[in-house]
Amino acid sequence: MTAPKIIRSEIAQLSAYHVQPAAGVIKLDAMENPFSFPEALRAGLAEALSKAALNRYPSAAADELKDAIRGAMNIAPDLDILLGNGSDEIIQIIAMACAKPGAALLSVEPAFVMFKMIATFCGLEYIGVPLKADFSIDAEAMLAAIDSKCPALTFIAYPNNPTGNLFERNSIYRIIQACQKHGGLVVIDEAYFAFSRESFLHDIAQYPNAVLMRTVSKLGLAGARLGMLIGRRAWLEEFDKLRLPYNINVLTQAAATFAMRHYDALLQQAEILRAERTRLDVALDKIAGIKRFPSEANFVLIRVPDADKTFKTLLSRKILVKNTGKSHALMANTLRLTVGSPLENDALIAALTESP
Numbered sequence: 001m002t003a004p005k006i007i008r009s010e011i012a013q014l015s016a017y018h019v020q021p022a023a024g025v026i027k028l029d030a031m032e033n034p035f036s037f038p039e040a041l042r043a044g045l046a047e048a049l050s051k052a053a054l055n056r057y058p059s060a061a062a063d064e065l066k067d068a069i070r071g072a073m074n075i076a077p078d079l080d081i082l083l084g085n086g087s088d089e090i091i092q093i094i095a096m097a098c099a100k101p102g103a104a105l106l107s108v109e110p111a112f113v114m115f116k117m118i119a120t121f122c123g124l125e126y127i128g129v130p131l132k133a134d135f136s137i138d139a140e141a142m143l144a145a146i147d148s149k150c151p152a153l154t155f156i157a158y159p160n161n162p163t164g165n166l167f168e169r170n171s172i173y174r175i176i177q178a179c180q181k182h183g184g185l186v187v188i189d190e191a192y193f194a195f196s197r198e199s200f201l202h203d204i205a206q207y208p209n210a211v212l213m214r215t216v217s218k219l220g221l222a223g224a225r226l227g228m229l230i231g232r233r234a235w236l237e238e239f240d241k242l243r244l245p246y247n248i249n250v251l252t253q254a255a256a257t258f259a260m261r262h263y264d265a266l267l268q269q270a271e272i273l274r275a276e277r278t279r280l281d282v283a284l285d286k287i288a289g290i291k292r293f294p295s296e297a298n299f300v301l302i303r304v305p306d307a308d309k310t311f312k313t314l315l316s317r318k319i320l321v322k323n324t325g326k327s328h329a330l331m332a333n334t335l336r337l338t339v340g341s342p343l344e345n346d347a348l349i350a351a352l353t354e355s356p
Contacts, residue, residue, distance in 0.1 A: 010120055017117070022320055026347055028338040029322040031161075031192075031299050033220035033273070035341065038265045041258075048258040049251060058250040065253050068260035069228060073214070079205060080236040083248050087191060087215045087227035088114055091155070093242045094187060094211075094229070095122040098152040106151035108137060110162055110328040112189065115155045127151060131330060135163040135293060139171035143178050150182040157189040159196050162324050162336050164295030166198055180209040185235070189213045192297035194270040195277070204231060211235055218298055219266045221259055224252045273298050277339045283349045290352065299338045307333040310355070317351045 004012050020029060037045060059065075066081045075081065084090035095105060095118050105119040109128035119126040127149055129141050146154070154175060159166050176186045186209060188200050193214055204210045211231030216224065226248065229236060259266060280300055284292045291303040304310045307325035314321055322336040337348065 008123075010123075014117070014120060017113070020320060025315070025318045025320040026340065026344050027320050028340050028344065028348060029320045029336070030222075031218055031297070031338050032222050033218060033269060033298070034338075034344060035220060035269045035272075037220060037259075038262070038269070041262050041265060044262075045255060045258050048254045052250040052254040054250060056250070057246045058248060058253055060246055062248050062253050065248070065257045065260070068257045072260040072263035073201070075201070075230055076205060078232075079230050080233045082229040082236045082239055082243065084227040084229065084243070085247050086217065086225040087189065087213050088118070089243075089247065090213055090227045090229045091115065091118045091187075092121065093239050094153065094185075095119060095124055096242050097239055098185065099124050100152065103152040104149050105153045105155065106142075106145060106149065106184075107155040108142070108160070108167075110160075110324075110331055111155070112157050112161045112191075113327075124153070125149075131160075131163070133330065135160070135165050135330070137167040137171050139168070139174060142171070142175055146175065146178045146182060146184070151179070151184050154179050154184055154186045155189060156186065157191065158198075158200065159192045159296040161191065161297065162299075162301060162322070162327070162331070162334075163293060164297045164299055164301050164336075165293065166196065166296050169198070172200070176207050176210050180207065184209065186210045187213060191215050192218055194219055194267065195274055195298045196296040198296070201230070208232065216256060216259070216266075218270075219259075220269055221256060221266075224255050226252055226256050270298075273339050276342060276345055280337070280339060280345050280349070283345075284352070287349075287353055299336050301334055301336050303332075303334050305333065307335055310352075311335060313355045314348075314351055317347070319348055319351055321348075 062083050091114055099122040104125040104127050106127040107115045109130050116126045127145055129145050132138050179186050190199060190212060193199050200212055204212050211229055213229055215227040284290055289305055293301045307323055311323040324331045324334045324336050
């Protein structure tokens with residue numbers, strides 16, 4: 001017996017998520033925080049980790065961590081928190097819970113690639129509604145798709161990945177209301193909330209069919225793999241039934257609890273990156289041949305004459321960025337640049353200035 005005979009055809013046609021090798025390069029391809037954990041807090045973190053009971057299963061509910069997150073992010077007491085091994089697990093849990101025969105998952109395009117991949121994993125029909133040429137949301141097209149397809153799930157990243165922009169809030173409110181009429185759930189993905197001036201955290205309680213995802217990965221804890229879903233108890237109780245036991249390990253719980261109790265230090269690093277994003281914006285706008293798109297995330301999307309050539313040139317200079325040029329028709333000749341440290345950004349600007 002060979003694997004293809006028993007593997008679902010739609011899975012056999014997929015390619016595994018590719019992670020570009022990054023040894024020995026300036027890594028600006030994955031929207032990571034370039035700064036190490038704050039020096040002044042490392043001894044406290046080490047002590048917290050040293051007390052983790054590696055011989056025991058972790059707390060299944062992770063209540064201490066949830067309390068620390070609630071306090072740090074000012075989450076209202078009437079909203080619950082569900083934790084996942086990164087946002088990817090949260091997306092998968094939601095998709096699995098809603099994957100009835102014939103059910104669909106709707107999102108914009110281009111969007112976070114895992115929305116489509118996980119929909120396929122779980123047997124959901126995937127519906128992608130193209131953004132406008134300037135990457136703004138096509139509200140009328142989204143509403144038409146909701147009316148015709150009645151998706152069980154609608155995912156909207158805010159800010160959007162890979163474009164970096166915020167969609168018009170009123171359009172998102174209209175989408176939530178349209179999905180409510182058809183009995184669908186809207187998931188707002190705020191992976192980049194720390195770098196944006198806007199959030200839906202204090203809006204979702206008003207809507208019975210909306211929940212919010214966040215992650216601490218972009219805050220400097222990507223290695224800990226911790227995502228969260230915030231929403232009404234009735235939704236999260238159902239999703240919790242699909243969460244595998246002990247999905248948040250003891251080291252992640254200890255590290256993230258400590259980090260949330262020193263949340264301001266992480267936000268200070270995010271503020272530095274926001275300032276670096278502004279500096280990068282100014283520099284990119286001065287380079288002939290580069291079109292920069294507005295961003296509220298910790299990355300900047302640019303369009304160049306030849307994305308493949310520029311990507312290879314940067315890599316030859318030991319700078320790794322994300323070549324998004326072939327990911328969608330709207331993304332032709334684009335590169336996604338993670339905002340790095342000041343020195344990393346200097347190297348990136350210099351390389352692009354010499355060879356855009």
